[in-house]
Amino acid sequence: xxxxxxxxxxxxxxxxxxxxxxxxxxxxxxxxxxxxxxxxxxxxxxxxxxxxxxxxxxxxxxxxxxxxxxxxxxxxxxxxxxxxxxxxxxxxxxxxxxxxxxxxxxxxxxxxxxxxxxxxxxxxxxxxxxxxxxxxxxxxxxxxxxxxxxxxxxx
Numbered sequence: 561x562x563x564x565x566x567x568x569x570x571x572x573x574x575x576x577x578x579x580x581x582x583x584x585x586x587x588x589x590x591x592x593x594x595x596x597x598x599x600x601x602x603x604x605x606x607x608x609x610x611x612x613x614x615x616x617x618x619x620x621x622x623x624x625x626x627x628x629x630x631x632x633x634x635x636x637x638x639x640x641x642x643x644x645x646x647x648x649x650x651x652x653x654x655x656x657x658x659x660x661x662x663x664x665x666x667x668x669x670x671x672x673x674x675x676x677x678x679x680x681x682x683x684x685x686x687x688x689x690x691x692x693x694x695x696x697x698x699x700x701x702x703x704x705x706x707x708x709x710x711x712x713x714x715x
Contacts, residue, residue, distance in 0.1 A: 583612050589692040592700070602702055606710035609697070613679050615711075622712040636674070643704055646672060647681070647688075654688045680704070 583591065591612075595605050610616065618633030629637060641649070650672050653665045661669065672678065680694030690698060697703065702710070 586692070588612065589696055592693065592696045596696075596700060602700065602706065603710045603713070605697075605700060605702060606707040609679075609702075609707050610711045613676060615676070624712070627708050627712050640671075640675075643677075646675070646677070647704075650677070650681070650683065651688045654683045655686050657685070 591608065592605065595608065600608075610619075610621075615627075616630075618629060618636055620628040620630050620633075622628040640646075646668065649668050653661065653668055656665060669683070672681075672683075678691070680691055680697060682689050682691045682694070697707070
């Protein structure tokens, strides 16, 4: 009986994990290709990114082309310098090897990852580039700002 309870518990944990699992970069890239081939609108693609990447864990769909923040987003984003400034900073930080980064540079890199920027942006030694997903979204003219505007527009 104990073995059944343990197995049932493990199965339940596995089921819950599967339900909350995010798509992999490979499956996201394939989904974006499929959506593009099906001539999905930028709004539909932006909504997919918002929903599948878990943006709603911090953001609410806003109005006037801006996303809002829920309570978690307000706490996490406290003292946030803004996306453009963080991306510009990461362009400089990416050129510094991990072991030589200042505490401030390490904090910026951690925030970059925490805020989900690494979904589209990839830090490689000496530069900041795109992931496969970021490259596809860029080719669809759906950068960070355009995803935000499309999701928040409500149109």
